[in-house]
Each structure stands twice: as C-alpha cells, then as structure tokens.
Amino acid sequence: MADAVIVVALLLTAGAATAAVAVRDPARQALVLSLLGLFLGVVFTVLQAPDVGLSQLAVGSALTPLLIMLSVRKVRRRGKEGGK
Amino acid sequence: MNGWILAATVLLAGGAGTALWGVATGPLSRRVVAQNLSTSVVCASLLLLAQGYDRTAYVDLGLLLAVLGPVGTLVFARLLAEDLTDDRAAAWGLTWTTVGVDAAVVVALCVAAGPGRAMVKLLVVGALLIGGNLVASRALSGGFQGVRGG
Amino acid sequence: MTGRTALAAAAELLAWWVALALLWLVFISTVDTLERIVGASVAAIGALVARAGRRAVTWR
Amino acid sequence: MHVFPYLVAVWIFLTGCYGLATSRNLIHAVGCLAVVQSSTYVLLLAVGYRDGGTAPVFSDLKPGARPLVDPVVQALALTDVVVGATVTALLLALVLQIAKRHGTVDPDELTELRG
Amino acid sequence: MSRFFRLRVLAFGGAGLAALLVAACFDLPGFGGGSHPYGDRAVRASLARRTANVISSVNFDQRAYDTLGEMSILFAAVLGCVVLLRQNRDEHRDRPEPTEVALPVRRYALLVLPVALVTGLYVIAHGQLSPGGGFQGGVVAATALHLLYLGADYGALERVRPIGVFEVTDSLAACSYLVLGLAGVLAGTAFLANTLLPYGTFNTLSSGGTVPLLNAAIGMEVASAVVVLLARFLDQAVEIEEEKGS
Numbered sequence: 001m002a003d004a005v006i007v008v009a010l011l012l013t014a015g016a017a018t019a020a021v022a023v024r025d026p027a028r029q030a031l032v033l034s035l036l037g038l039f040l041g042v043v044f045t046v047l048q049a050p051d052v053g054l055s056q057l058a059v060g061s062a063l064t065p066l067l068i069m070l071s072v073r074k075v076r077r078r079g080k081e082g083g084k
Numbered sequence: 085m086n087g088w089i090l091a092a093t094v095l096l097a098g099g100a101g102t103a104l105w106g107v108a109t110g111p112l113s114r115r116v117v118a119q120n121l122s123t124s125v126v127c128a129s130l131l132l133l134a135q136g137y138d139r140t141a142y143v144d145l146g147l148l149l150a151v152l153g154p155v156g157t158l159v160f161a162r163l164l165a166e167d168l169t170d171d172r173a174a175a176w177g178l179t180w181t182t183v184g185v186d187a188a189v190v191v192a193l194c195v196a197a198g199p200g201r202a203m204v205k206l207l208v209v210g211a212l213l214i215g216g217n218l219v220a221s222r223a224l225s226g227g228f229q230g231v232r233g234g
Numbered sequence: 235m236t237g238r239t240a241l242a243a244a245a246e247l248l249a250w251w252v253a254l255a256l257l258w259l260v261f262i263s264t265v266d267t268l269e270r271i272v273g274a275s276v277a278a279i280g281a282l283v284a285r286a287g288r289r290a291v292t293w294r
Numbered sequence: 295m296h297v298f299p300y301l302v303a304v305w306i307f308l309t310g311c312y313g314l315a316t317s318r319n320l321i322h323a324v325g326c327l328a329v330v331q332s333s334t335y336v337l338l339l340a341v342g343y344r345d346g347g348t349a350p351v352f353s354d355l356k357p358g359a360r361p362l363v364d365p366v367v368q369a370l371a372l373t374d375v376v377v378g379a380t381v382t383a384l385l386l387a388l389v390l391q392i393a394k395r396h397g398t399v400d401p402d403e404l405t406e407l408r409g
Numbered sequence: 410m411s412r413f414f415r416l417r418v419l420a421f422g423g424a425g426l427a428a429l430l431v432a433a434c435f436d437l438p439g440f441g442g443g444s445h446p447y448g449d450r451a452v453r454a455s456l457a458r459r460t461a462n463v464i465s466s467v468n469f470d471q472r473a474y475d476t477l478g479e480m481s482i483l484f485a486a487v488l489g490c491v492v493l494l495r496q497n498r499d500e501h502r503d504r505p506e507p508t509e510v511a512l513p514v515r516r517y518a519l520l521v522l523p524v525a526l527v528t529g530l531y532v533i534a535h536g537q538l539s540p541g542g543g544f545q546g547g548v549v550a551a552t553a554l555h556l557l558y559l560g561a562d563y564g565a566l567e568r569v570r571p572i573g574v575f576e577v578t579d580s581l582a583a584c585s586y587l588v589l590g591l592a593g594v595l596a597g598t599a600f601l602a603n604t605l606l607p608y609g610t611f612n613t614l615s616s617g618g619t620v621p622l623l624n625a626a627i628g629m630e631v632a633s634a635v636v637v638l639l640a641r642f643l644d645q646a647v648e649i650e651e652e653k654g655s
Contacts (some may be wrong), residue, residue, distance in 0.1 A: 002089075002346075003295055003441075004090075004093050004094070005092060005093040005133070006337075007298065008096050008097050008300070009091050009096065009295075010193050010298070010299055010332075010336070010408060011302075012100055012104060013094065013100065013302065013306070013332075013336065014302050014305050014306060015101075015104055015308040016104055016142050017305075017308050017309050017329045017332065017333075018387050019104065019107070019108035019315030020325060020326070020327055020329050021312060021329060022108070022311050022313075023108060024317075024319070024322060025361065026166075026319055026322050026325065027164060028112065028115060028161075028322040029321075029322055029325045030117065031108055031119050031125070031160060032108055033325055033328060033329075034119060034156050034160075034309065035103065035104060035107050035119060035122050036329065036332065038100075038122055038125070038140070038149070038153075039100065039104075039124045040332055040335065040336070041130070041145065042096065042100075042129065042133075042151070043336060043339075043397070044131065044224050044335070044339060044371075045130060045133055045142065045145060045409055046133065047299075047339045047340065047342075047343050047363070048137075048343065048347055048348050048349045048363045048409065049339050049349065049363070049368045049371070049464075050139075050141065050142050050144070050145055050344075050349050050351065050540035051349075051351070051368055051369075051372050051462070051465075051540045051541065051542065051545070052339065052368050052371045052372045052375060053145050053602045054144065054145055054148055054532065054541055054545040055371075055372050055375040055376055055541055055544055055545045056335070057145060057148050057152065057234060057547050058148060058152065058376075058545045058546075058548040058552070059147050059375055059376060059378075059379040059548055060430075061123070061137075061149065061152040061153050061155070061156040062152045062155045062159060062552045062555075063154040063379055063548055063551075063552060063635065063639075064328065064379055064382065065156050065159050065160065066156075066159045066552075066555065066639065066642075067111075067379075067382065067383050067386055067638075067639070067642060068321065068324075068325065069159055069160065069163040069164075069348070070163070070639075070642040070645070070646040071320060071321055071386045071389060071390060071508075071642070071646070072163075072339045073163055073646045074390055074393070074642075074646045075321065075389075075390070075393050075399055075644050077646075077650060078394070078397070078651070097266050131540050135586060137348060139348060139349065139351075139355070140263070140354045141349075141351055141353050141354045141539045141540055142540070143353075144539060144540055145530065145540070147261075148528065148545075149548060150534070151521065151525045151528050151549070152525070152549065152552060153525065153555060154517075154521075155521075155525070155552060155555075155559065158514070158518075158556075158559040158560070159559060162558075162559050185525060190343075199402060201259075201263070204243060204260045205261065208257070208260055212521070212524070215517065216521070217490040217515070219514055222511060222513050222514060223511065223514045226511070227510065227511035227513070227514045228508070228510060228511070228514075250459065250523060254523055254524075254527050257527055257554075258523065258527060261527075261528075261531045261535075262535070263353060263354065263539070264613070266610070266614070268613070268614045268615055269613075269614055272534055272614060276527055276530045276531070276534070277491060277527065277548050278631070279526070279530070280523040280524075280526050280527045281523065283522065283523055283526055283554075283569070284519070284522060284523035286568075286569045287519055287520055287523075287556075287557055287565070287569055289564075290557060290561070290564075290565040290569045291515065291519060291557065291560070291561040291565045291566040295440060296427040296439040296440050296441075297434045297435055297437070297439070297440065298440065299438065300434035300437055301431065301434055304427065304430045304431060304434060307430070308423060308426065308427055308430075310548065311423065311426075312419070312423065314416075315419045315461075316416070316419070321562075322427075323477050332561040339645045340440055341437065341438070342445065342448065343440060343441050343443035344441060344442070344443060344445060345442075345443070348462065349464075349540070350451075350452050350455075350462075350463035351462045351463065351464070351538075351539060351540055352462070352463075352611075352612065353425075353461050353462065353535075353538045353539040353612060354457075354539075357452075357456055360610075362444040362452055362463075363445075363448070363451075364448030364449075364451075365448055365451050365452065365455075365463040365464045365466075365467050366448055366451050366465045366467055366472075367448075367471060369464050369467035369468045370544075372468065372542070372544060373468065373475075373476060373479040373544060374479070374485070375544070376545070376547075376548060376571060376631060377479050377483050377486070379548075380482075380483050380487060380490075380635075381482070381486050381632065383486065383487075383490055383638050383642070384486040384489045384493075385488055387489065387490040387493040387494050387641070387642075388554060390420065390493070390494065390645060391493050394651075402412070404651050406617040407528065408498075409575065
C-alpha cells in the first residue's frame, strides 16, 4: 500500500512516454514532453531523489520545450518561404 | 503511508491523469490548457509529498516548479500564438478550480507547518504558483495577439 | 542624469534589494554571517538585473 | 512490485526506440531520443531505491535517523539530465543545418536525396 | 530497403531486445532491496568530510573527475551548437518587429525575473546542503533571463544579455574547475582531491572543503552555457533570414 504513489507516478510516466512517441507533430510532442518532464520529476521525488527531481524539473519544464519550439519555428518559417 | 501521501496519490491519479489525457488528444487549444493545469496539479502534489515524507528540504522542488512551470506555458503561448488565434484557449472554470485546489493545499500545509519560516516559504510558493497559473491562462487566451515575427 | 532620476534609480534598486534579501532569508534554514553576506550579494545581483530588465522593456 | 519499476523503464526504452525508428520528422525523432534517455534515469534510480528510505540529504535530517537510498546512482542521473539537455540542443542544431541544406526534415526524403 | 521491410526488421529486433531486457530485469536485485554497499560507503565518506548533501559530495568530491568529464561534454555540445548555428554568408539579420504583449504577462515577467534568478542562485549556493547544486541552479538562473523574451520581445533580451560576456564566463568557469583540480596537485595530493580547504562546520555554507567552490564553478558554467545555447537558437528562430531568391 505504501508503494501506491510510486506505482501511480510510474504509470503516469509510462503513459506520457507512450503519448510523446504517438503524437507525431513536433509542436504537440513538445507539449507532451513537458508533461513527461513533470512526471519524471514526481517519479524521482517518490524514489527519494530530490536532486535529480530538481534537475529534471529545471530542464524539462522550460528549457527543452523552448529549444524544441524554437527549432519548430525555424523549420516552419523555412517551409513557408520555400513555398512562396 | 500517511494522509498527505494519500492525498498526493489521489491528486496525481486524478488531476495529472486527466491532464495527460487532455494534452495527448484533441485540438491544440485544449492541449495547451491541459499543459498549464498540469503544472499546478503536479506542484501541489510535490508540496504534499514533501510534507508526507516529513522532509522540508523537498519543498524546493515545489518552489522550482512554481517558478518555472508558468514560464514553460508562456513558451508555448508565445511560440504557438499564431496557431492559437483561431480558437482561443480559454478555460477559466477549470483554471479557477485548480487555483482553488492549490490554495486549499497550501493552506492545509501552512496549518500543519505552524508559524515560522517554513510557513512563509510555503506561502511564497503558493503565491508564485497561483499568480503564475493565472497569468499563463491569460497569456493562452490571447496574451500574445500582436506577435508575428518576434 | 539629474539628481531626481538618480534618486528614483537608487530607490528602485533599494526596494528590489530589500525584497530579494527578505526572499533569501525565507528560503534558507539556518542564518549565519556567511549566509547573510551571500544573501546580500545575491539580492544585489537580482536588484541590478531587475532594474536592467525593467529599463530594457520600457526602452522604446 | 519487485520488478515493476524495471519493466516500466524497459517499456519507456522500447517505446522511444520504436518512435525513433518510425519517425517521419527529425525534430520528433530528437524528442523520442529524449524519451529513451529518460528510461535510463528511471532504471538507475529504481536500482538505488530502498524500502522506507529517504534522500541522503542532511540539511533537515539527523545522520543515522532514517534508512537512506543509494546516492551514487542519483549523482550519475543528476549530471546526465542537464548534459543530456545540451546534447539534445546539439542534435536540434544538426537538424536545423539539415533543414537548411536539404530543405526537408523527413528522414525518408533525405535518404532519397542521397541515393 | 522498403518501409514495410524495415518495420519487420524493427519488430524482430525489438522483440528480441524486449525479451532480453525483461529477462535481465528478473535478475536485477529486487526493487527496494536493502543492500547498497556503495551507497553506504558514499554516505560515510561524505559525513567524514562534513558535506550535508551526499549527492553533491559524490559529484564534486568522490567522483569529481567524472563531473569534469560531464562538464567537458556540456562545453563541447555548446561549442558544437555555436559552430553549427552561426550566421551563414547567404543569410542576413532582420530586426524583429517589437511586439505587443498583454500587460499582466509583461508585469509578471518583470516581477518573476529577479525572483527566478535569486531562486537559481539559492539552489546553486545551497548545493552542498539541501537538494540542488550547480547543474540545477544554473539552468534556473539562465531560464530566468529568457523571461524577458517571453514577456516582452527579443530586443529587450538582447539589451541585458551581452553574449560575449557569457561566452567568456563559460570558458572561465570551465577553466576554474580545472584550476581547482590542479591546485590539489600543487598542494601535493592528487588531481581534484578534496584536501585543500578545511572541512568547516557541518551543515553551513562553508562546509565540505572544495565542494562549494566546484559547485559554484559548475553553476556559472551551466548558466552561461545555457544562455549561449539559447542565444544561438533564438538568433536562428527570430532574427536570421535567408536571402530571398537564393
């Protein structure tokens, strides 16, 4: 019973990972990846690793989405200009 | 397992599960709203877990997420502004519900912590979380109207 | 820079410094001399960045 | 419960690999690689966990008061999370270069261009 | 190789890998088991050197050489990005138009920017005491600056972010990590050995010998590396345009 929170967190993470692969549009995938980062942070907390959790939250909540969204924007802009 | 961890488990299974479902399916406007709400749900459960494990050091996780979570939503609001002009991503009912949940969690934790530095820290985290959540919701529902090139 | 604007700038920096130093005192658990020194310098950096950011946004 | 966290790590790893192999967009592939990376963190920390343990951080804990989890695996995972993010950035930079040179980010189209 | 054939190969290989991995899982020590010989020794070593956060002690003391490797990967990755994302000859810079951001969002960005910065520096400074350290705090401090881009526009960010300074800081921080390591050699012990400074009082900012210094060096390194990295990506996404008709 004490492990219920670990099971829930792990299931959420597995679900988010599956969704991150299944969602094929990069911009929407970035949204799922940011959720995956949050859930990983929770998994690390319940596995008693707050340092790793901090690391994951710092990277996963803002940095990774920003990098992916900037890349998406650059590629999209190229696509638009090429189409003209 | 104590009541705090049980509450965090329920919050995660209910709130974060719903947020995951919302972010993986449906139109873009719904996905960004779900992403925004997931921050408050996860932050509240992190604070509950810190109390449940009886480790005040774990509150730093909640603090970090309360600062950076809304920033992540602003990233999406800013860089998806063109896609979000057609359908506004407004869900104020849902937003106020999560704000209420967050406020309840923070108040309960403050009562458990008793007056002192820990309580002020929890209040700061709560203020950052709720303020950030409201501002991010505002940004999603048309906060970046004029953004084209930038 | 006239005296008036200099005074306003100093007031802004001081307000931010006080607020951020208080924030630092809330974050930490035990207070000692080194902690105060580090907190004061971090708050000073924060105040400078806060003012720089505010000026950069209202530049035009 | 004895193997469940390990199996979750395996599941995340395999899903990420499937996504990498079937991806039609290089940016999406980089995202899948991030998923694969996260499986290693889950595996490492699951190996280091101890029932009823708490983090070996003594800022608010008296040494010896409670059982502790393994700090070594945590240190391994911690550095890799941040370094992994910069490596992701390097891969995204490569994708941007490919997009500039070849005008596409679909790996299948890229193979055709070369062949 | 056709797509269908490739998927068949993937399914075959994936099934084999899955079977092997699952078999390996059942051979691992059970989840939550009590035997962690290295962990127990690491905790003891850390307490002997009066470092309250054992993970920081492992990172910056017991396995500091490994962290040097991680830092070089980080440095190399950022260098690679800077080289890959430079402005090509057939590209030119376009000033992005100033943008209108809703007032609450702008005010929020300006208020949270210093708060996030102080939070990041707090996480760095207390790395050897409470959860945190240079890696985490550096990312937070660097992300804080980019609130200016999110809350206003790219021009505002550029005005408070002298990119050259951050590039120099990045290298200086990497060097200072090496110098701290070499200081150990000069003092007559080993590279990165934690014998230079007194260990101090347990659970205060100055405890742990060289751990806080290495921690601060990594914090500076990560923060400036992330700023430089994001600057390149922002340049590409916002400013750099290809020449029309090329």
